[in-house]
């Protein structure tokens with residue numbers, strides 16, 4: 001028999017908070033679809049409120065009502081469990097996951113109607129799963145009919161991220177610990193990849209070193225498709241082939257993070273394959289590192305989210321001018337977005353259960369102020385296309401990104417990924433050890 005690996009109190013606490021945040025509402029969450037060529041991962045919002053990771057389930061949560069927490073699940077079935085593994089069944093989700101009621105998935109269409117009659121608002125994410133959408137439309141019709149002429153008409157549907165996205169954007173102490181652990185183990189994997197890499201090894205072999213460490217540390221999975229990009233491959237922002245050979249004289253960019261306990265890290269480091277940065281590589285690297293440090297040192301509670309990018313753009317554009325990659329007035333180059341030729345992306349994103357985690361970056365068109373408990377990446381980069389005839393030749397084909405994961409606290413930024421060095425001499429020392 002399986003047992004949940006996480007204390008169920010974590011999830012109960014979250015459901016309890018909904019009593020204040022969404023009284024009179026119901027949350028209907030569908031489990032992630034099963035793709036048989038990939039290991040199963042539960043939908044993040046579903047997991048956030050339940051801790052339950054079986055496919056083919058639906059959670060109905062009605063804060064403050066009775067029953068408050070209902071799981072519709074697959075039946076116990078010895079024949080099916082031989083193929084797909086253990087199922088908790090209707091009883092198991094009550095005893096192990098704290099559901100008030102476990103009901104068969106096949107009974108959902110019938111059983112859910114009554115539970116929605118007295119609800120004011122339904123939080124359900126439309127458009128993720130066509131079968132589930134159809135179930136919900138039919139359910140709303142039945143509910144409306146069951147309500148009769150009470151003045152209550154069709155249940156309005158709202159995006160669960162209106163509530164759950166804002167809950168998830170501020171990390172609890174439990175979540176902060178989970179994230180520190182994912183960051184710690186991912187940092188170790190990066191260090192091992194640096195030590196392993198030398199001219200002649202393949203990107204695939206480096207990927208293997210990362211995966212070995214991830215799973216030695218009991219990670220659940222990669223947090224996202226890892227990028228192991230040598231030489232000019234680093235200029236492809238979402239390079240996914242990972243099948244080239246690492247060449248003497250090039251740098252290797254690794255963007256990889258492990259997921260553990262449903263929280264992921266997201267780290268990028270760029271280092272010399274032969275253990276020594278060349279002159280032009282040093283210059284690009286130093287420009288990126290300078291920008292990254294300037295953003296991190298500006299971080300504090302209350303800073304507008306979009307100001308991170310402004311700090312990075314200013315720093316990188318100044319460097320691009322002094323390196324001779326751009327010519328002209330810095331402010332004008334910024335206003336006309338000329339820097340985007342070499343820095344085409346944003347400074348980062350929220351991080352958590354999803355690598356690009358939920359949460360709003362702006363409210364009423366204003367960048368939202370950063371709050372304590374937010375976790376996000378800071379990842380400036382410079383990428384000089386190999387065929388960029390306007391760039392000084394020595395810089396062509398160099399791509400550098402440096403990415404750390406930040407937990408913002410009342411007293412400033414905590415760099416959760418600080419275990420992987422980024423100072424040039426420290427990086428070279430690890431590459432040569």
Ligand SMILES: [Mn+2]
Nearest residue numbers: 266377379403
């Ligand atoms: Mn990232």
